[in-house]
Amino acid sequence: MLPQGTQRHLGKHSGVTLSLNVNPTVESAVESAVDHRKGPRRRGEELERAILTAALEELTEVGYAGLTMERVAARARTSKAVLYRRWPGRAELVVDACKLRAVSDVDVPDTGALRTDVISLLQQVSAKMASALGGILRGLIAEMTRDPDFARMIRERVHTVGPATIHIILERAVERGEVEPWILESRRATVAIDLLRNQFLLYGAPVEDEVIRDIVDDVYLPLVLSPAPNRQAERALCDGLSS
Amino acid sequence: MLPQGTQRHLGKHSGVTLSLNVNPTVESAVESAVDHRKGPRRRGEELERAILTAALEELTEVGYAGLTMERVAARARTSKAVLYRRWPGRAELVVDACKLRAVSDVDVPDTGALRTDVISLLQQVSAKMASALGGILRGLIAEMTRDPDFARMIRERVHTVGPATIHIILERAVERGEVEPWILESRRATVAIDLLRNQFLLYGAPVEDEVIRDIVDDVYLPLVLSPAPNRQAERALCDGLSS
DNA sequence: CGGTTAAAGAACTGTCAGTTCTCTAATAGA
DNA sequence: TCTATTAGAGAACTGACAGTTCTTTAACCG
Numbered sequence: 001m002l003p004q005g006t007q008r009h010l011g012k013h014s015g016v017t018l019s020l021n022v023n024p025t026v027e028s029a030v031e032s033a034v035d036h037r038k039g040p041r042r043r044g045e046e047l048e049r050a051i052l053t054a055a056l057e058e059l060t061e062v063g064y065a066g067l068t069m070e071r072v073a074a075r076a077r078t079s080k081a082v083l084y085r086r087w088p089g090r091a092e093l094v095v096d097a098c099k100l101r102a103v104s105d106v107d108v109p110d111t112g113a114l115r116t117d118v119i120s121l122l123q124q125v126s127a128k129m130a131s132a133l134g135g136i137l138r139g140l141i142a143e144m145t146r147d148p149d150f151a152r153m154i155r156e157r158v159h160t161v162g163p164a165t166i167h168i169i170l171e172r173a174v175e176r177g178e179v180e181p182w183i184l185e186s187r188r189a190t191v192a193i194d195l196l197r198n199q200f201l202l203y204g205a206p207v208e209d210e211v212i213r214d215i216v217d218d219v220y221l222p223l224v225l226s227p228a229p230n231r232q233a234e235r236a237l238c239d240g241l242s243s
Numbered sequence: 244m245l246p247q248g249t250q251r252h253l254g255k256h257s258g259v260t261l262s263l264n265v266n267p268t269v270e271s272a273v274e275s276a277v278d279h280r281k282g283p284r285r286r287g288e289e290l291e292r293a294i295l296t297a298a299l300e301e302l303t304e305v306g307y308a309g310l311t312m313e314r315v316a317a318r319a320r321t322s323k324a325v326l327y328r329r330w331p332g333r334a335e336l337v338v339d340a341c342k343l344r345a346v347s348d349v350d351v352p353d354t355g356a357l358r359t360d361v362i363s364l365l366q367q368v369s370a371k372m373a374s375a376l377g378g379i380l381r382g383l384i385a386e387m388t389r390d391p392d393f394a395r396m397i398r399e400r401v402h403t404v405g406p407a408t409i410h411i412i413l414e415r416a417v418e419r420g421e422v423e424p425w426i427l428e429s430r431r432a433t434v435a436i437d438l439l440r441n442q443f444l445l446y447g448a449p450v451e452d453e454v455i456r457d458i459v460d461d462v463y464l465p466l467v468l469s470p471a472p473n474r475q476a477e478r479a480l481c482d483g484l485s486s
Numbered sequence: 487c488g489g490t491t492a493a494a495g496a497a498c499t500g501t502c503a504g505t506t507c508t509c510t511a512a513t514a515g516a
Numbered sequence: 517t518c519t520a521t522t523a524g525a526g527a528a529c530t531g532a533c534a535g536t537t538c539t540t541t542a543a544c545c546g
Contacts, residue, residue: 037493037494037495037496037539037540037541037542038494038540038541038542039494039542040542040543041492041493041494041541041542041543042493043491043492043493043542043543043544047493063389064389065308065389068532068533068534069533069534069535070532070533070534071533077494078493078494078495079493079494079495079496080533080534080535080536081492081493081494081495081535081536081537082492082493082494084534084535084536085492085493089534089535090534138388138389139389141388142385142386142388142389143385143389144444145381145384145385145388145444146306146307146308146381146382146385146386148447151445186461187438187457187458187461187462188461188462191434191438191462194437194438194441195430195434195437198437201387201388202394204391214430215430218429218430218431219430219431219434219466222465222466223462223465223466280508280509280510280511280524280525280526280527281509281510281511281525282511282525283511283512284510284511284512284523284524284525285524286511286512286513286522286523286524290524311501311502311503312502312503312504313501313502313503314502320525321524321525321526322524322525322526322527323502323503323504323505324504324505324506324507324523324524324525324526325523325524325525327503327504327505328523328524332503332504333503487546488545488546489544489545489546490543490544490545490546491542491543491544491545492541492542492543492544493540493541493542493543494539494540494541494542495538495539495540496537496538496539496540497536497537497538497539498535498536498537498538499534499535499536499537500533500534500535501532501533501534502531502532502533503530503531503532504529504530504531505528505529505530506527506528506529506530507526507527507528507529508525508526508527508528509524509525509526509527510523510524510525511522511523511524511525512521512522512523512524513520513521513522513523514519514520514521514522515518515519515520515521516517516518516519516520
């Protein structure tokens with residue numbers, strides 16, 4: 001309505017009003033209707049934690065696409081300007097929020113056999129997808145798909161499930177002689193995680209144990225295990241051991 | 244500012260203004276400043292095609308996430324209300340726009356051998372991803388990831404690359420004896436397309452022929468071809484045939 | 487205590503979703 | 517041809533939000 005420049009003039013008008021200390025009743029009435037800036041303020045880490053926590057709560061409720069700076073600020077009971085002093089935009093804020101919560105962290109299984117390692121890993125990831133984090137993950141994966149820059153940011157700054165974890169598992173399998181070393185450089189290495197992600201995105205969570213075993217036994221193990229004279233017999237032996 | 248109800252009153256005021264036909268100069272000045280509703284109008288299919296074309300152009304320039312009803316309407320030189328008379332929201336408009344352009348259509352290859360069929364299909368898809376459609380595809384895949392309802396809408400109403408096409412190819416391979424019938428029901432069937440999509444989403448377009456051959460020869464064929472006494476010898480034979 | 491920094495809140499401009507209203511170009515039917 | 521109906525085009529509206537600027541004043545430090 002009025003140009004931005006005239007705000008200063010209005011501020012001076014407020015100053016004039018505040019000079020009416022001779023009548024406390026009038027001053028309180030004016031202040032109550034206009035300005036609420038008095039009160040305890042947070043600074044530094046305490047404030048940032050409150051903001052990141054609010055962001056995570058918004059992520060859980062509305063996903064990445066639905067998250068707004070305005071609502072994060074309101075939830076954290078701070079002002080948008082405070083957010084923009086620290087984070088240039090939504091993406092950076094969300095990345096930091098995910099780091100706080102360790103959204104993507106999993107334990108590296110070490111069961112002594114490749115099959116059970118991979119099944120354990122996929123089960124961990126599936127459980128995470130089925131938790132309150134599932135919606136966050138879906139939104140993050142979608143945004144990574146849409147925006148390669150965001151994907152890079154997440155990969156660089158947030159530890160992600162995938163290549164790193166699966167490679168550790170495969171390295172151990174190589175040491176045990178279950179897998180040949182060239183598999184580590186092959187596209188085959190990450191197929192299990194690729195298919196699990198696919199399943200999650202197409203059919204939602206939870207991904208049942210049966211599906212996980214199918215991915216591992218039907219697709220992944222035939223791809224990565226060292227050649228054997230009779231593959232079907234080997235599979236039957238694995239099934240027997242797991243029962 | 245004023246309640247919606249008072250619009251009617253303003254309209255009546257306009258009517259009063261238009262009654263000043265006795266002075267054409269005054270009327271032209273008032274009309275030029277107020278209302279531009281005179282002029283030829285499109286109806287039916289011509290109008291819908293203009294809208295869908297505008298939507299496709301916006302999709303190409305800004306992707307799904309950046310597309311707005313307001314800008315589609317402006318680009319099609321129509322009003323938002325006209326859009327909302329036909330489509331409840333963005334998603335439905337975009338789905339119809341993609342149908343118009345046959346965004347996802349590919350020809351089903353029939354080369355006489357599974358390997359060359361699959362390579363041809365993946366090359367077709369890769370070329371499409373590298374075209375102006377690549378950005379549209381990226382945006383659509385992201386939105387399908389984010390919103391399962393949107394994914395269902397796309398799958399039901401737009402012919403999509405993937406399961407259907409690969410199944411036709413596999414059925415022919417079954418008839419030729421290259422593939423056993425149980426593969427059609429297995430998760431293995433769609434692994435090639437899954438990995439191609441992965442490659443596109445992680446590393447962009449184009450997906451090089453070398454990568455496609457890697458996906459097919461290293462991962463897919465070992466998974467789906469009928470067992471043979473010596474797989475390596477068979478692979479060498481295929482390589483020889485393609486040279 | 488005084489000066490500086492930055493938090494909290496207000497206010498601003500512009501864009502957009504979704505909606506309602508008005509004027510009037512098309513169309514259909516008598 | 518005329519009349520009534522439909523719907524297109526544009527205007528205007530409310531509310532939400534991005535990003536920004538300004539003001540007041542709570543913290544903090546020397």
